[in-house]
Amino acid sequence: xxxxxxxxxxxxxxxxxxxxxxxxxxxxxxxxxxxxxxxxxxxxxxxxxxxxxxxxxxxxxxxxxxxxxxxxxxxxxxxxxxxxxxxxxxxxxxxxxxxxxxxxxxxxxxxxxxxxxxxxxxxxxxxxxxxxxxxxxxxxxxxxxxxxxxxxxxxxxxxxxxxxxxxxxxxxxxxxxxxxxxxxxxxxxxxxxxxxxxxxxxxxxxxxxxxxxxxxxxxxxxxxxxxxxxxxxxxxxxxxxxxxxxxxxxxxxxxxxxxxxxxxxxxxxxxxxxxxxxxxxxxxxxxx
Amino acid sequence: xxxxxxxxxxxxxxxxxxxxxxxxxxxxxxxxxxxxxxxxxxxxxxxxxxxxxxxxxxxxxxxxxxxxxxxxxxxxxxxxxxxxxxxxxxxxxxxxxxxxxxxxxxxxxxxxxxxxxxxxxxxxxxxxxxxxxxxxxxxxxxxxxxxxxxxxxxxxxxxxxxxxxxxxxxxxxxxxxxxxxxxxxxxxxxxxxxxxxxxxxxxxxxxxxxxxxxxxxxxxxxxxxxxxxxxxxxxxxxxxxxxxxxxxxxxxxxxxxxxxxxxxxxxxxxxxxxxxxxxxxxxxxxxxxxxxxxxxxxxxxxxxxx
Numbered sequence: 001x002x003x004x005x006x007x008x009x010x011x012x013x014x015x016x017x018x019x020x021x022x023x024x025x026x027x028x029x030x031x032x033x034x035x036x037x038x039x040x041x042x043x044x045x046x047x048x049x050x051x052x053x054x055x056x057x058x059x060x061x062x063x064x065x066x067x068x069x070x071x072x073x074x075x076x077x078x079x080x081x082x083x084x085x086x087x088x089x090x091x092x093x094x095x096x097x098x099x100x101x102x103x104x105x106x107x108x109x110x111x112x113x114x115x116x117x118x119x120x121x122x123x124x125x126x127x128x129x130x131x132x133x134x135x136x137x138x139x140x141x142x143x144x145x146x147x148x149x150x151x152x153x154x155x156x157x158x159x160x161x162x163x164x165x166x167x168x169x170x171x172x173x174x175x176x177x178x179x180x181x182x183x184x185x186x187x188x189x190x191x192x193x194x195x196x197x198x199x200x201x202x203x204x205x206x207x208x209x210x211x212x213x214x215x216x217x218x219x220x221x222x223x224x225x226x227x228x229x230x231x232x233x234x235x236x237x238x239x240x241x242x243x244x245x246x247x248x249x250x251x252x253x254x255x256x257x258x259x260x261x262x263x264x265x266x267x268x269x270x271x272x273x274x275x276x277x278x279x280x281x282x283x284x285x286x287x288x
Numbered sequence: 289x290x291x292x293x294x295x296x297x298x299x300x301x302x303x304x305x306x307x308x309x310x311x312x313x314x315x316x317x318x319x320x321x322x323x324x325x326x327x328x329x330x331x332x333x334x335x336x337x338x339x340x341x342x343x344x345x346x347x348x349x350x351x352x353x354x355x356x357x358x359x360x361x362x363x364x365x366x367x368x369x370x371x372x373x374x375x376x377x378x379x380x381x382x383x384x385x386x387x388x389x390x391x392x393x394x395x396x397x398x399x400x401x402x403x404x405x406x407x408x409x410x411x412x413x414x415x416x417x418x419x420x421x422x423x424x425x426x427x428x429x430x431x432x433x434x435x436x437x438x439x440x441x442x443x444x445x446x447x448x449x450x451x452x453x454x455x456x457x458x459x460x461x462x463x464x465x466x467x468x469x470x471x472x473x474x475x476x477x478x479x480x481x482x483x484x485x486x487x488x489x490x491x492x493x494x495x496x497x498x499x500x501x502x503x504x505x506x507x508x509x510x511x512x513x514x515x516x517x518x519x520x521x522x523x524x525x526x527x528x529x530x531x532x533x534x535x536x537x538x539x540x541x542x543x544x545x546x547x548x549x550x551x552x553x554x555x556x557x558x559x560x561x562x563x564x565x566x567x568x569x570x571x572x573x574x575x576x577x578x579x580x581x582x583x584x585x586x587x588x589x590x591x592x593x594x
Contacts, residue, residue: 025386033400055424100308107304126316130521133569137322160315192300221408239410271406275399286510287472
């Protein structure tokens with residue numbers, strides 16, 4: 001049996017050939033998947049229940065037409081505002097990161113000039129530094145720029161944090177592009193800006209997707225910087241707004257769970273659609 | 289790479305490079321350098337007073353009550369790091385190995401294990417806080433319903449279980465990350481090597497310890513280092529689940545909370561101190577940088593070039 005099992009395994013046929021060994025691994029995977037999904041399923045189920053239903057039968061399948069909790073959140077809280085704020089902050093940061101990151105990566109990757117190695121090193125140095133520990137000077141800096149309690153503070157910090165990984169990923173990719181097209185365009189007298197914009201940039205989209213996903217998830221989910229920079233309730237992003245909201249409704253568990261469900265929904269839905277790109281993007285820093 | 293003949297090429301490169309450099313310089317490099325400078329001054333609120341040398345460092349390391357707070361938080365961070373090393377990276381390796389076989393349903397399992405990773409830590413923290421609720425949380429309700437009611441307890445409310453409850457929540461949140469990094473490492477092992485192993489041994493254990501583990505060493509280096517940096521920067525999850533004071537009785541206090549509390553003050557202790565906070569930040573920073581470098585160098589040394 002084991003010879004068959006080995007060949008199945010190594011040839012990656014994925015057959016249930018070796019029941020013993022593979023059975024154990026399959027059980028581990030199924031058990032793990034249940035543990036991974038159960039909390040999320042309970043969260044979604046509870047979002048459709050009243051508080052007393054949650055206490056009495058937390059695991060039962062709810063009546064999905066009971067959307068009272070969601071209506072309450074939509075009408076009685078600042079939730080929609082938080083959601084919009086998160087979209088604005090994340091969107092602006094991503095636009096800046098991808099624009100500036102591509103600019104730097106293009107210069108470093110396509111041109112030979114003095115100091116390009118140094119500039120790349122400069123960006124890479126920012127890759128591993130835990131910026132949380134510099135929160136005190138950052139706070140003072142934002143105060144001096146008078147953008148405390150202003151979403152620009154978040155957008156600027158996220159942009160700076162996103163640039164090192166983006167420059168790193170994009171430079172590597174841009175360097176691999178062939179130079180024939182570029183040379184041909186240059187012969188035809190195209191300007192450098194035109195070459196970059198019309199010829200090279202369309203080719204770097206795959207790397208932009210990877211760099212984009214790697215940055216968009218931590219920015220969308222971030223809580224630390226809003227906690228320090230933003231006080232005004234109308235400016236809060238979703239994770240930060242969630243703390244306000246959870247504090248207000250402590251006893252209404254139905255509303256709490258639907259708030260969590262609503263906050264988790266956008267990213268879960270996008271993840272399920274684009275799981276391959278998400279996994280590639282979020283592990284790209286760690287996978288050579 | 290093309291040699292440029294354009295007269296304005298210097299200008300063009302400058303236009304491309306300066307704005308991104310300015311962002312990194314202003315919002316990363318400058319704050320980090322300043323954090324070092326801040327630690328050597330006396331602060332009153334947001335005002336910088338006199339240069340006081342190493343006094344802030346001396347205070348947080350040797351003067352009570354800061355000394356025991358620092359030690360307590362540091363000890364908890366060490367526990368968190370080693371616990372997550374097993375629960376997150378260890379389990380991640382096993383799951384990666386199981387996924388690597390590409391058994392039926394592997395694709396689904398892979399998507400499922402990574403799902404919690406994309407969630408905000410704040411959502412995960414609140415979700416588990418509700419689950420751990422002593423009366424109405426699903427953990428205790430489940431225990432009671434299967435006749436293990438005597439095991440039901442206030443998980444977050446007592447010192448003996450609070451930190452471990454947070455660690456479990458964190459492991460659930462992030463186990464998918466090392467899993468998929470290890471999986472990518474395993475998928476890069478060349479088929480010829482695996483065929484050669486098949487000739488030599490039947491033992492699964494030998495295969496894992498002698499072949500797979502050494503060959504995924506680069507992945508291990510990265511996830512170990514990232515876990516180390518993450519564990520000593522731990523903030524969001526304990527902040528939401530246990531509060532800024534690391535309750536109960538400091539049993540969940542970690543350096544991240546302690547640093548934040550010292551720098552910005554909290555509702556109960558009030559006083560904020562940028563000097564002591566910066567000294568803590570510098571110490572944590574140096575510690576993380578030093579150990580992460582050692583980890584990376586030592587683990588790199590055992591990586592095999594194929």
